[in-house]
Amino acid sequence: MLPFSLLFLIIGVSYALCPSYQCKPRTMPFKDNICVFYDEHTLTYRINPCEDPFQRYCIFNPLQNSTCSVSSKKSLIQKYPGEKCSTDEDCRYPYFGGCTDEICLGSIKDGYCSDSSFCSPGLYCKYNTCISQLQDGDQCTYDYECQNGSGCDGNICKKYFSAKLNEEVNTCKDNVNYICESTLCYTNATTSFSYCITPLARRNKSPECLSDNDCYSRVDRKSGVMLKSECQCGMNPDGKQYCGILPGDVEFMYYIRHLKKWYNSTEVKNCNTLRRDARQCIEEHWDEDEAVKLIFYKERVVNFANIQENDYCAETVLNADFFVLAHKMGHLTVENPHEILGSSQGSVIWLGLSLIFLILN
Structure with missing residues (x-):
């Protein structure tokens, strides 16, 4: 069971027409408690924060309208x-x-x-x-x-993460093995032996992309391995796409560093074996600050495209959970700003955080 799936070495090229995510114009009427209106003709999601304190949650449904709800998805989980x-x-x-x-x-x-x-x-x-x-x-x-x-x-x-660089491992599927400290591996075609290799980062500095072919990693000189992540639609007003995170990207490396701390903790033993990396169990049993860091880093990797260049409504309605985590991170001690900002987000992550915090509290 891997902490989450990564899409590497994708074959072919995909060009996507991505939807736009925008605040509802003030002159546009919404009815029936709608918080997201989907216009299939213009591929646009019009977003409006829920104002009723008894129905404050907007559970997003792709390709259709969404309405304000009494409960969030998290409250429905047994x-x-x-x-x-x-x-x-x-x-x-x-x-x-x-x-x-x-x-x-x-x-x-x-x-x-x-x-x-x-x-x-x-x-x-x-x-x-x-x-x-x-x-x-x-x-x-x-x-x-x-x-x-x-x-x-x-x-x-x-x-997990115990095998060092060039150390042999027994399996290597799609160049991924979470026993490797780097999470990456390579199988020698001649000997059939597998080894841990250096984590590979995105080749292009900017994460913006038009197709998967914009999302290649650098090449590992020893093994010749090169990775490719998926070019994914984001939740921004301009329909931009972004490359998924690769193991050598700073966002992923911070995530793995703190996931390793969790797996080495005594508290991880309090979780059901299938829930060893579940947010619910981490939040309930680990130190609060450490839990915030790990969950923030994981969400930043998994939802990287969705959190780039959001407008106010996308932040407060669709991605509020992540930006509240980011707000909490702002009050914690971190090694350097990259822990929060990552390699490409810059200060955009902080736009609207104070307003989000006020709305949700």
Whole structure:
């Protein structure tokens, strides 16, 4: 189980006609509690912040209108074993003891399970029975069988990010292996051995693109490997596209640095094995400041295109969660401004943050 999927080495060229995301003109009437109006003829999303304090959430639906809602998506998610709760109804599997001492209980060791989501932290499901997670060096088939800070590399449990540059690894699929400190690997065509290689960054300084062919990485001189990310539509007024983040980009490197801290923490053991990198479990069990940093870095990588050059309404309605995280980051101690701004965002990330904070609090 990888922290999230990255799209590398894409074949072919894609040219997209991207929609525009803009604040609703003052003269444009909205009805039926609509917060986003989609105009299919002009490919434009007209956005209006929810003003009713009892229906303050706008749950975005692509290619259609969106309306203000009482609850956010997060409030509708049921909790896995090991996650915090208030009532039995909060828990995904209330029949294992429900909410006890404000924690959702799961199936205990040697208890029944149909998959690993049933099991309490420290366990995984095998042959419909919850058993202890495997130790490093044990034989495995999948990541979730190993302890929460480890993955399955060629049927052996190993710690994530533990293999150094040029160190041999057992598997290398699409040049990605999260056992490598760099997350990147290369398989020698002659020997069939796989090795960890240097993280590769985007070749072009600007992340703006017209097609995937604008999103190549630099070439690794030793292996000859070159990566290509996806040119993705953003959520900006001009319909611009942006290259996805690559492992050598500063945004990704900060994310991996803090993900490694989480995987090496004792708190990660409080999560169900399938939830080892889930935001819910990280926020509930880790130090608050550390959790904010990790979640911010991850969201910045995963949603990179969506958060570039937003106007006020896209920030406050569609991407408010990210920009609130950015606001919190502004009050934390970081090593240097790149931790927050990244390699290409500059000061744009801070536009409207004070207003967002006031609106949401």
